Every structure is written in structure tokens, then in C-alpha cells.
Amino acid sequence: MIQTRLGTKLRRLRAEQKLTQAQMAQQLEISPTYLNLLEHNQRPITATVLLKLAQRFAIDVSSFNMDDETRLVSDVMEALSDPLFDVHGIKATDVREMVGASPAIARAVLTLYQAARRNAVPNAAAVDTAPGELSYLPGGMPSEEVSDFLHANHNYFHDLELAAEALWKANDLTLENLYHGLxxxxxxxxxxxxxxxxxxAMGNTLREYRPLDRVLRISEMLPLSSRTFQLASQIALLGSDGEISALMANGKFTSGESEHLTRTALANYFAAAVMMPYARFLEAARATRHDLDVLQHRFGASFEQICHRLTTLRRPGEEGVPFHLIRVDVAGNISKRFNGSGIQIARFGAACPRWNVYDAFATPGMLRVQVSQMPDGSSFFCVAKTISPIGRGARAKPVGARLHRLAIGLGCPLSYAKEVTYADGLTLDDPNILTPIGVSCRVCERVNCPERAMPSRNFKLVVDENRRGLSAYCYP
Incomplete structure (x- = not known):
């Protein structure tokens, strides 16, 4: 049964077909009363009804995919949480109605907001913006276009998988000698x-290809896993340009920077497919129950490479566990994210501070485990661990210099947790182990969170100077 709010889409389809409720109900072989309940989200749309919709109206059932709509609601709500819009009192219900009624307009609003942030001029004299001014986000928008492109393709590119497999067959590559084989x-x-x-000699450069000399220079600071990855990535840029260009033809890019970043992302996808061949990696992931340490050693890959590869196992008929991935720094900046599990990840700022990906910084190198729950009731099993960026971990540092670390968070819907070895010993149906989390403080509906850093736009802030809640923005 499809337990999602699709009533607005159904109502819009009926309007497009110029049918009354009685006429559509007759074609779907249901009562007008039941159709009315469906249109007002009082009943879930069943698989049977969806099938009849596809048969009677020749629609693609995937157009009723709620994951994309939920993500769009989250993105627009997060954008409208900017202080610029506070005076308008926009609520989550307003956004859901707009997205349901016209997703195209909702995407246009999001595009306008992104353009405004991209073109906003920073105040050189102060970091904070005055009330009503646009927040300034330096850069970042090209990377958002890359993330949107990957998400639209479910982070799976079949042609690149086939190209990686062909490379193996044509050159008799082996895992044991992959670096030298490449x-x-x-x-x-x-x-x-x-x-x-x-x-x-390399300075801050890790890889440099000189086409005139036909020399690929690689820094000695890269570990073997990263050297192998860079070799495979360069092979993609040299030998799979046709496949990459064809894939990019379906994307929407507004700048050359976005195109270059996407090309790099696809070359990196190919590199991961070469280092961790799809069928062999999927089989190993299932056999080890996603033991990240074992997978690292078996495929000669880094922790981040393994986690990222797990998010790409979306081949039709041979899907892996639907994972999401997030990479953050100690300040909360999100530098990589992919939502394959259905969890909502912040796009315009830091994520919820209660995510275990931030806890990982307190215990460097230790794997942290969390069972988390979003305000809508969806629950996830997540692991997180810190990493040192490639090329920097082993280099000598001056006394007193800070260590640069990132944290990787990997998670899946709680229903898949039993397929992950790190869930062993946990009573997954025990509500006491759930950690309530949200997207970000500005859009979170959890009023009394002790870690709230700013007020939620979903509720009127009531300030009583004679009382103090768990935080300055909690409501006693």
C-alpha cells in the first residue's frame, strides 16, 4: 500500500483530464466518496489504484513518486526559512500545498532563491546580515547543480558501469594488481x-595531467587507494569522454563551473566502478553484511570510497541497500551529500547537530552508531566516522597546528538495519534508542530540542524573560 500524500497530484490529474469526481471514480472503479477521500489525503492511494491510473490515463506511475515531492518540499521549506522571508509567516503546510498543486512553480521559487544567494553581495564589514537582507553563501551553487544531477539519476550511471567492466575485460585487470594494471x-x-x-614538487596539487607532455603527475602523499582512484579517473577523462558527454546532455547546468564539476564527478564515478566492480562489490557487501572495514581491505579502497560506492548500487534488478551519505567538516559545512535512503538533508546550511556525523568528531577514528528519527516518523540506521583528507594525514605539521578532519555519515532506512553488521546487538524496535533529529533548526518542528541553535519558523517565538527553557529558543 502506498502510504503517501498524493491527493493533490490526483486532484491535479483529474483537472487536467477535465473530469468530475464521479467520472474519474467510474474509470478507476471506485466510489466518488472514496475518490474524494483520496484527493484530500484521508486515505492512502493503493497500488491497485495506481495501476488503474496508469492503465486508464496512460501516465507514468513514477510521476506519483513521493520521494521527489518530499525532497522538493524540504528544499523549498529550507529556502523559505531564510530570515528574508520571516515577515511572511510561511508554514510547512503552505509549502506542501504549493508543491502538491504546482511543483513547477515550487522549483521556480527554489531557482530564484538560489540565484539570489549566488548573486548576493557580501558585507565586507560584517559577517552577519541585517534583518531582511539575503544571507550570503560564497560559491556553492555549481556543487548544488551537481548534487541535483546525481540525485535525478539516482546516483547510478549504467553506461559508466559498462565502460568500467569493459576496461577490466580488455586489459585482464585484477584487484591484486589494479594500480599497476591501470x-x-x-x-x-x-x-x-x-x-x-x-x-x-606538487605543493597542494594531488594529480596533474599534462596533455602536451602526456604525463600524469601524482603526489607521493596519496595512499595507494587514492593513487589507484586518480589513475582510473584520468582514464575516464581520456577514454570515456563520449559516455560522460552523453550523460551530461540530460542535465541542466547554468555555468561552465557546474559542467566541469559534473564531468569530474562522473569521472570519479567511473573510477569507483573500476576499483569496486559492481557485481563483485554488491556480492561482497551482502556477504559481509556491509562490514566497511572488510570491504576496505578486500578492494583496497578508503573508508570514504567504500561508503560512496555503497550509494551507487542502484542497478535495476540488482539493487543494494538504499544508503544516504553526508560529508561534513567540524564547522558543520556539508561538502558532499547523496540522499538514497529518503532522509532529508539540508541544502543551504548545516544539518541537525544531533546527527551522529557530528558526534564522530568527539571520537576521531571510532565508528559511531545511531538510530535516528525525523519529525515525520521515518527512522534510519546510521554510522559515522572521521577521516583525514587525502594527502594530508601523514605529512609533518608544525607544533600547535590543528588537525584537519572530515566526518562521513552513512545511513539507510531502519527497515534495512538487519542487513548491516553494525546493528547487531541493538533492539531496533525499542523506542528508547531513537534519537530525534531534524533537517535544520530553522525548519525543525521539534520545539523543545535542547540543542536548538535558532528559533523554528514553524512556531511563533514566545519570549518570557522570567522563564528559561532547555535553550534560549525552547518553549517551556
């Missing part, structure tokens, strides 16, 4: 030499 591919197929350079 050096051979670059030499024989592209006449490119690989030159591992001292750290001082």
Missing part, C-alpha cells in the same frame, strides 16, 4: 606516463 592501460592505450612526484 598504469599499463595509460601507457599502452593513451601513451601516458605516470610520474609520482615528491610532495614539495
Amino acid at each position: 598504469i599499463g592501460v595509460l601507457s599502452k592505450r593513451f601513451s601516458v606516463a605516470v610520474d609520482v612526484q615528491p610532495a614539495d
